[in-house]
Amino acid sequence: MSIQHRRTAGKPYLKRTWFDYINDLLMLLIVLLTVYPLYYCAIVSVSDGMAVTRGEVIWKTIGFDLTAYKVVFGNDQILRAYLNTIIYTSLGTGINLCMTALCAYPLSRPRLHGRRILNFLIMLTMFINGGMIPMYLQVKTLGLLDTVWSIVLPGAISTYNMIIMRTFFSSIPDELHEAAEIDGASHFRIFMTIVIPLSQTIIATLTLFYAVGHWNAYLSALLYLTDSRKMPLQMVIRKMVIDSDIASMTTGNASSASTETLITESKLKYAIVMISVLPMIIVYPFLQKYFVSGVMIGSVKG
């Protein structure tokens, strides 16, 4: 509640103390620390290559040059990988949400027989899992290797997220269920017409969790995919950002031969970073209000 509000509410004016000022300053500093790396990426990616190499770009852009972006968008592999990531993220998140909701709902019902043992078994997977090689063999035997399903199906339900959702479902008043049952609604109908519409907050929160997870995932792609045309963006980014540094340790640096084409590695890296984080930055503010209320789930209710 802002000071303005407090005044109009007729409460005595609260004087800002030193603590408030220092607090504000500290928060500003934290914001700066978080925003600066991203800002730095942005200015380097559009600055003049020479100035970047000389290390002159620190606070503001020097020169203006979009060649790094031209290179990135001119690269078929990056564009294809981008499209793949969008497919994996949207399909994967869709499957995640369906599966998580379908699992969480029955477990949230108090009348389910064997609920405790089911909960226990599901919880167990959070602490004990098969590991990389058994997972790989499983995916292979199911014939999923090198298909989109190997990316989106193995992690269809995250136990942690499922528990969050189950807790939310449990908090929906039982009276609503009873009323619906009296009216003759089936379990599925109750789930679809009562529970889901009341759970938009948690769905939005989990959408964000799952989507960010898919967007940043590369390990499952590395393990289960073999066709480079199916690789997601993160694999390409890894290749360009990490490998180019390693490669130049002991091999020849086949370099640019003219100043016109000098795009430093860092420029290219940061351009890719900018492009890859942009969608998440754009989506985040829209989901944030749900996210904030989602975080409150489980806290004390007034």
Place this chain on the structure above:
Amino acid sequence: MRRTVSLLLVLALLLAVCPVYGLADDVPVLTIERTEHASFTYSLTQPVIAELEKRLGIKIELQAYPSSDYNTKLKLQLATDDLPDIAFSTYKTLAEYVPEDMFINLSEYMDQLPNYAETLKRFDSLTNAFRIDGDMYWFIMTAENAPAYGNFPMVREDIVKAIGWDHMPDNFEELYEMLKAIKAYDPNCIPMSTRGTDVLWRMGYSFGTYNNIYFEPDEGRYVYGPATERYRKFMEYMNRLYTEGLLDPDFASSNKSIWMENLTSGKSYFLFENGSFATDINLVTRAANPEARFVPMKTLENYFGTRRAMFFEGSGVISPFRNDVWVISKTCKNLDAALKLMDYLYSEEGARLCSYGIEGENYTVAEDGSITFDQEKIDWYLKNANDPYREYCNEIGVGCLAFAGRFYDDAWYEFMDQDSRDMYAFWLADENITPYSYNLCLSAEDTAAVADLMNACSTLVSTESLKFIMGTRSLDEFDSFVAELKNLGAETIEEVYNKAYEASLSK
């Protein structure tokens, strides 16, 4: 809503359980995997791959992974018996995976590999180190006619003039004098800048030592560098540079971009590094000041009376062998086709295909045998590409980043300006530059025996070296440092290496 959701779910599950059947075909299919470079993308549209398929009547399927994650994938494939027919890595990595059980022993198939056998014969004595118990498990990539790159000292020409020196330093003492003179001339500068602590091996070798186990040419055997008197001298020297402000005070935490920044912004004037960076650095420094140019020095004489600098392995000067090798998996179903394909890469015809591309399209051969490249294409890449040579190679599908066994790297010269060509010629003419280590392939058993010891020693060496250089540990304690190293097994490492080395010589 309900219907759509259930329909989607059913559809998703149906698709998921649908196996994908490949079409039966008589043409043998070979799957090949390797690491992929940032400027090089595998694609079946590369003419060389299509040409290989046509010439040999096979079908190639390529898999490529970022090199930072490649070992994870490789381990997984080996553990699950799922390795592609032909796989790529360094021989040192592959030697750890019990080659006898995993890969085809090529020594048993040499009659089917006439071209590869011929290549090995040409470099006979050098191949011993690649054998395990006398057997060869890999196709070693070889580079010929390659510009030679390695670790060399370089200095800004205009600064040397400005401080009034009419000659370049001839030995490490003179180098120190020169750096001191530079500091006196420009007190705000950091005369020498590094890309981190790798200066310990980059410069260390020229200095007459190394920061790990290495082949010491002066002694003709493997030596654990840091446990020697020579390393003490090296630490003294570096400590002198550090305390007098001649070495970047932050060198330990430096990285490539900081290093480049120092050299290009006129903050630093000397480097001991991979010489092939000079072109990029000069490009930036000369844009601001046409006189500002890094030039190579002759190999410096060290305090032990020798002159040496390292060419990187496989840079094609002394040994054409790279660390990179190909193996055929024991699970390969088309072994004959795989052997035929790999052997073809080592034939003259195959080598030309994998180095230059298709004759008549990418290059032409004159009557005297000289090769002319497609100049128009080269010019286009020079003008438009970020990484011209590699991107040119990428379009055709040639070179060390491609699917190649034996290749020529002379097309690279076409992409250099005169300045760089002169530099490479300068290094080539310097007879003191040698490969830095004798290739040695330890057996899986030996590797396992020394792995932990090497780790423990390296950790101690990297922390204590910094302390010695920065003066936080007195050099009077060097003897106790050597004792600590011996305690951790430095002598055992030497023993294992020398035994393996002698065994490789006797075969």
